[in-house]
Amino acid sequence: MCLAIPGKIRSVEMKHNGMVRMAKISFGGITKEASLDMLPDAEIGDYVLVHVGVAISKVNEEEAQKTFKYLEEIGELGDLIDVEDYLPSKDERKAS
Amino acid sequence: MKYMSEYRDPELAKKYLEEIKNTVTRPWSIMEVCGGQTHSLVKNGIIDMLPDSVTMIHGPGCPVCVTPLNLIDKAVHLATEKGVILCSFGDMLRVPGSVKSLLEAKAEGADVRVLYSPLEAVRIAEENPDREVVFFAVGFETTAPANALSVIHAHSRGVKNYSILASHVLVPPAIKAVIDDEESKIDGFLAAGHVCTIMGNAEYHPISEEFNVPIVVTGFEPLDVLQGILMVIRQLEQKKSKVENQYARIVREEGNPDAQKVIHQVFETRDQMWRGIGEIPQSGYAVRAEFADFDATRKYNVTIEEAPEHPDCISGQIMKGIKKPFECSQFGKKCKPTNPLGAPMVSSEGACAAYYHFSGMVEV
Numbered sequence: 001m002c003l004a005i006p007g008k009i010r011s012v013e014m015k016h017n018g019m020v021r022m023a024k025i026s027f028g029g030i031t032k033e034a035s036l037d038m039l040p041d042a043e044i045g046d047y048v049l050v051h052v053g054v055a056i057s058k059v060n061e062e063e064a065q066k067t068f069k070y071l072e073e074i075g076e077l078g079d080l081i082d083v084e085d086y087l088p089s090k091d092e093r094k095a096s
Numbered sequence: 097m098k099y100m101s102e103y104r105d106p107e108l109a110k111k112y113l114e115e116i117k118n119t120v121t122r123p124w125s126i127m128e129v130c131g132g133q134t135h136s137l138v139k140n141g142i143i144d145m146l147p148d149s150v151t152m153i154h155g156p157g158c159p160v161c162v163t164p165l166n167l168i169d170k171a172v173h174l175a176t177e178k179g180v181i182l183c184s185f186g187d188m189l190r191v192p193g194s195v196k197s198l199l200e201a202k203a204e205g206a207d208v209r210v211l212y213s214p215l216e217a218v219r220i221a222e223e224n225p226d227r228e229v230v231f232f233a234v235g236f237e238t239t240a241p242a243n244a245l246s247v248i249h250a251h252s253r254g255v256k257n258y259s260i261l262a263s264h265v266l267v268p269p270a271i272k273a274v275i276d277d278e279e280s281k282i283d284g285f286l287a288a289g290h291v292c293t294i295m296g297n298a299e300y301h302p303i304s305e306e307f308n309v310p311i312v313v314t315g316f317e318p319l320d321v322l323q324g325i326l327m328v329i330r331q332l333e334q335k336k337s338k339v340e341n342q343y344a345r346i347v348r349e350e351g352n353p354d355a356q357k358v359i360h361q362v363f364e365t366r367d368q369m370w371r372g373i374g375e376i377p378q379s380g381y382a383v384r385a386e387f388a389d390f391d392a393t394r395k396y397n398v399t400i401e402e403a404p405e406h407p408d409c410i411s412g413q414i415m416k417g418i419k420k421p422f423e424c425s426q427f428g429k430k431c432k433p434t435n436p437l438g439a440p441m442v443s444s445e446g447a448c449a450a451y452y453h454f455s456g457m458v459e460v
Contacts, residue, residue: 001159001187001445002132002238002290003316006099019252028098035215037245038355047099049293049346052185053213054242056355057293057346059099064345067103067319071111074330 004051006059009044012036025050099345103317104140112322113145119329123149125281126328127274127417129267130236130288131158131445132316138450140318150325153280153417154447156270157288159234160187161415161439161446162370163263168193169400171232171261175206178396181224183217184232186210187443192436194403198232214246214260221250221258230392233260238290240264240381241355244362247383247390261392262383265368267291268299269379275307279418284328286314286321289343294359296351300339308337315343362387371439372405372412409438414447421448428458 007027015022021036025048034050036042039058047059128134134154137143143152156162172193175182182198189198189210202208207227211217214231221229233243243260250258267288274280287300292313304311310331314324324342331337341347359381368380383391405411408426413419421427421440431437433449440446444453452458 001185001234001443002130002157002236002288004238004290004293016249016253020249032212035242035245038241038352038358040354047097049290051238051290052242053215054245056238056241056290056352057348060345061097064097064099066344067323067342068108070323070326071108071115074115 002051004049004056006047006049007032009042009046009048012044023048023055025055100317103315103319105319109318109322112319112326116150116322116326116329117147119326119333120147120149121333123151124283124329124332125151125153126284126286126325127153127155127282128286128314128321129155129157129271130286130291130316131161131443131447131450132290133157133286133288133314133321134447135445135450136316136318136321138454142318142321143455146325150329152325153282154414154420155274155417156370156373156415157236157267158440158443158445159236159239159263159265160185160191160443161411162265162373163188163191163234163439164369164371165194165405166400166402167261167263168198169195169403170398171230172196172198172201173398173400174230174261174392174396175201175208176204178228179207180228180230181207181209181220182230182232183209183211183220185234187445188232188234190436191439191442214243215249218246218250218253218255218258221255222253225257227257229258231258231260233262233264236265236267236288236291237294237359238288240359240363241294241352244358247362247387248358250390251387256389259390259392259395260383262363262381264363264381265370266365266379266381268303269376270370270373271303273373273376273379274416275303275309277416277418280416282309282417283332284310285312286324286328287311289313289315289320289347292341292343292347292351294352294355297339297341297347297349304337304339310337311339313339313341313343313347315346372415374412406437411438411440411448414440421451422455422457424448428452
């Protein structure tokens with residue numbers, strides 16, 4: 001039900017007397033229209049996540065790579081670097 | 097990058113599974129809140145590949161499944177007795193009401209339409225000025241902005257024959273209710289990535305702190321779910337409990353402020369009935385008085401007597417994660433997707449339907 005799919009914005013136009021910003025978005029060959037009401041900064045060429053005809057988030061390319069690198073990262077860093085370990089505990093922080 | 101198929105890479109999935117096996121030292125129970133994640137876990141066989149010590153508990157995160165029986169009866173009544181054009185998402189049409197489903201009402205001649213977006217319903221209302229159009233607006237926080245936007249569009253375009261029958265449910269109060277249930281034993285949560293896309297992560301920090309549970313905001317592709325599980329297990333093994341974001345390519349800490357603005361313009365929070373679970377305080381949205389003309393509940397003021405659930409259905413225990421679908425005496429017998437006794441067998445994201453189709457336990 002909360003299914004949402006990333007697609008690439010192909011074109012943008014104003015509809016309904018200029019009140020609504022709509023985009024044509026390509027999902028691997030299929031093009032559908034979606035509202036950009038929730039993403040005023042989205043532009044042609046951006047990858048956006050679309051849910052029930054409304055674009056709700058812009059894909060962050062840098063973050064998108066992290067799932068592929070996560071295992072290497074935790075392998076290299078081990079468990080030692082968690083900053084929380086070096087800070088006073090939450091209770092101590094509250095007390096101070 | 098297409099941001100989809102890359103997250104289905106079987107080689108990397110194996111490495112994630114290996115790392116999960118190497119990290120776990122004792123049994124843990126993790127709840128994936130969202131039905132989309134349940135679907136991904138079962139369909140991709142992840143559930144069978146996880147080590148035995150990791151138990152996935154399937155949460156209440158299927159809005160179709162938790163929509164009250166009484167509201168489905170109301171929708172059927174509007175379609176059959178009031179002659180409205182009743183529109184909704186496809187899954188909602190098949191859910192059995194106490195007498196019939198919307199799909200059965202359609203087969204008998206009612207004007208019931210399956211739509212991809214609530215914005216299409218506003219267009220249908222514009223094209224049919226002599227008819228009333230009602231959108232059966234179900235969903236979690238993910239869908240609330242689109243449903244609210246349909247009301248704003250109708251309002252600004254002067255469409256007066258459009259209203260929504262709203263049944264909106266909210267995730268954080270449900271997580272709290274699940275933790276509070278004395279029968280539940282959940283060590284950590286995968287939070288629903290698309291809900292957080294809208295609302296951000298702020299509501300989850302106090303829950304994680306108060307109940308000492310790790311919460312990892314997680315996506316829906318196989319690698320997302322595997323990484324989310326690994327992140328929860330790493331926290332559990334290190335005796336940590338904080339909110340982490342596995343799905344940062346989509347979810348910002350603050351969510352989508354424009355979407356939140358639209359939600360709060362049209363909706364206010366209220367106590368909400370969850371089918372199979374009961375009432376959870378402040379866990380739903382009602383249409384604000386300013387938009388009363390677009391609220392089908394006020395517009396039609398239909399009262400329908402509460403009908404009992406099917407006596408054999410244990411959907412409440414399924415959705416709180418207390419029982420698995422195959423522990424139900426009717427699973428795959430009297431209760432099938434073609435003849436569901438309860439909602440989790442209807443929606444493709446319901447735990448019972450996911451097990452029915454993909455677990456190999458039932459010969460379809």
